Amino acid sequence: MISVTDITGLAGATLALVASTLLAPPIRRLKRSHAGLLMGATAVLVAAPIGTLPLSAYARGGFGDLSVTTNVLLAIGIFSHLSGRRLVDPGQEIAICRLIAVTALVFYPLALGFGPFDPYRLGYGSPWFLTGLLVLALGAWAGRFHLVSICIALAVMAHAAGWNESTNLWDYLLDPLVSIYALFVVLSGALRAAVHPGGRNVG
Amino acid sequence: MEIHTAVFPPGGTAWRVESPVASRAGTQRSLRRYIRKLGNPVAVRAADGRIRLLYVTVSVGGWGGSSVTMTTSADDGKTWTPARRLITTPFLNLSTLVKGTPFLYDDGTLGVPAYHEMIGKFGELLRLDQTGAVIDKQRLSSGNDSLQPVVLARSERNAVALMRYAGKQSPRRVLRVSTDDAGRHWSRPEKSALSNPDAALSGVVLSDGRILVALNDIESGRDRLSLVASRDGGVTWKTVIDLEDQSGSRDQPPDRERYLAATEALARGSDATVPDPAAHARAAAVQMCGGARCGFEFSYPYLIQARNGEFHLVYTWNRSFIKHVRFNQAWLDQRLSEAGNDQRH
Numbered sequence: 001m002i003s004v005t006d007i008t009g010l011a012g013a014t015l016a017l018v019a020s021t022l023l024a025p026p027i028r029r030l031k032r033s034h035a036g037l038l039m040g041a042t043a044v045l046v047a048a049p050i051g052t053l054p055l056s057a058y059a060r061g062g063f064g065d066l067s068v069t070t071n072v073l074l075a076i077g078i079f080s081h082l083s084g085r086r087l088v089d090p091g092q093e094i095a096i097c098r099l100i101a102v103t104a105l106v107f108y109p110l111a112l113g114f115g116p117f118d119p120y121r122l123g124y125g126s127p128w129f130l131t132g133l134l135v136l137a138l139g140a141w142a143g144r145f146h147l148v149s150i151c152i153a154l155a156v157m158a159h160a161a162g163w164n165e166s167t168n169l170w171d172y173l174l175d176p177l178v179s180i181y182a183l184f185v186v187l188s189g190a191l192r193a194a195v196h197p198g199g200r201n202v203g
Numbered sequence: 204m205e206i207h208t209a210v211f212p213p214g215g216t217a218w219r220v221e222s223p224v225a226s227r228a229g230t231q232r233s234l235r236r237y238i239r240k241l242g243n244p245v246a247v248r249a250a251d252g253r254i255r256l257l258y259v260t261v262s263v264g265g266w267g268g269s270s271v272t273m274t275t276s277a278d279d280g281k282t283w284t285p286a287r288r289l290i291t292t293p294f295l296n297l298s299t300l301v302k303g304t305p306f307l308y309d310d311g312t313l314g315v316p317a318y319h320e321m322i323g324k325f326g327e328l329l330r331l332d333q334t335g336a337v338i339d340k341q342r343l344s345s346g347n348d349s350l351q352p353v354v355l356a357r358s359e360r361n362a363v364a365l366m367r368y369a370g371k372q373s374p375r376r377v378l379r380v381s382t383d384d385a386g387r388h389w390s391r392p393e394k395s396a397l398s399n400p401d402a403a404l405s406g407v408v409l410s411d412g413r414i415l416v417a418l419n420d421i422e423s424g425r426d427r428l429s430l431v432a433s434r435d436g437g438v439t440w441k442t443v444i445d446l447e448d449q450s451g452s453r454d455q456p457p458d459r460e461r462y463l464a465a466t467e468a469l470a471r472g473s474d475a476t477v478p479d480p481a482a483h484a485r486a487a488a489v490q491m492c493g494g495a496r497c498g499f500e501f502s503y504p505y506l507i508q509a510r511n512g513e514f515h516l517v518y519t520w521n522r523s524f525i526k527h528v529r530f531n532q533a534w535l536d537q538r539l540s541e542a543g544n545d546q547r548h
Contacts, residue, residue, distance in 0.1 A: 166290035
């Protein structure tokens with residue numbers, strides 16, 4: 001019988017594959033209703049078994065279970081495109097991308113073995129880590145960066161509920177896909193700001 | 204590629220017929236994700252009596268990209284639960300491998316020696332609760348030169364971990380770390396007195412605290428496999444026996460004909476009841492003869508002590524078979540007393 005973590009993992013992979021269709025400019029130019037139909041068809045296609053496994057299972061085999069943060073950002077992106085209205089302010093997205101980018105640049109090298117300290121270990125129930133997240137979430141809320149607080153809160157709740165295969169809280173907060181996306185947003189924003197110093201800072 | 208199991212009944216003299224436990228396709232079905240290959244099985248009896256089998260699976264790339272998968276048997280290996288994946292790294296769950304024998308903590312949780320082999324190479328220790336969930340991960344070393352830790356608990360608070368040396372700097376030695384506070388802190392890795400040609404080792408702790416290790420106690424090649432023992436937590440070592448030693452043939456590696464004769468004699472010499480030693484020799488030649496010359500390899504030892512006190516050592520014999528060696532405490536004590544002051548390390 002399929003487990004809950006398999007369902008959530010495959011759903012996350014399906015969401016990522018559906019959202020990836022929006023990367024193609026011709027699809028971005030489609031009418032919203034047509035884009036919705038195409039994305040629905042894509043969801044069915046990648047979730048349906050081909051041979052023994054659906055396409056989403058192959059994707060999951062490659063990039064693993066997606067973090068809650070990634071799922072939230074993907075859902076926001078798809079909703080915004082299909083509804084034609086922004087669910088969150090661009091400043092919120094930029095703030096969370098900056099936070100993710102900085103965290104990823106420090107976290108992944110250390111977690112992969114650069115130096116003796118392994119920050120990933122903190123995700124197995126360290127009270128210091130949880131306290132730090134609480135302070136960060138409250139600080140972000142006070143600073144009106146609500147998306148940051150919501151992602152942290154949802155990640156902690158999903159971790160407590162055993163939403164993903166992982167028992168480590170870090171895997172609910174961060175994953176390589178969202179880190180690469182955040183770095184791209186931050187770097188491209190910085191590049192645009194450098195080329196057009198008087199323009200609006202978007203990253 | 205499949206993982207098989209076989210039973211050697213206590214007090215028996217022969218293995219029963221082997222049967223498959225895990226296959227690539229079966230694991231892929233259970234994990235609902237693409238699996239390219241699997242390997243490195245290690246088994247342990249959990250606190251509740253069930254057998255946990257851990258092995259590594261690869262979805263993309265080589266062995267460095269492995270992740271750990273686990274299956275459980277509640278009926279001594281007759282049937283197994285669907286495989287489940289352990290999440291142990293944040294980067295696509297890549298690069299955690301198992302090799303050393305798992306062990307039990309006093310509280311019934313399971314310690315699983317593991318290692319990381321992507322960019323860096325270092326030893327780790329996973330801790331699993333009684334449901335099999337990962338509850339902690341700890342580094343035993345860092346950097347780029349240690350693999351495949353073997354954790355040897357000598358008392359409630361003291362343990363030693365020995366690691367395969369994957370570095371380039373001479374002398375090439377087994378790396379040793381220790382703890383005196385039940386694993387909360389581990390010492391920095393130090394080169395031990397045991398040579399190591401970047402090859403796996405295995406060990407057990409005897410009831411009197413002595414450590415017994417099987418390894419290739421040489422700096423290059425894997426043509427000698429030895430049993431060594433230590434009374435002082437792995438600081439000094441005494442050779443118990445060289446189980447296999449073909450290092451003398453390195454200067455003049457045998458051609459295929461001489462190799463077939465030599466390996467057939469080896470197979471017959473190690474077990475007079477082997478039904479077809481010539482077949483063993485031919486299988487070894489397929490693996491170990493490249494061009495005109497052939498080599499010997501005795502590698503990947505795995506040593507345990509059974510509840511009845513007997514020791515069981517299995518290792519890869521010329522990459523063609525698994526060899527099983529069985530001995531008891533009396534034989535070991537006799538060998539150590541015969542070794543006397545012949546302390547090689």
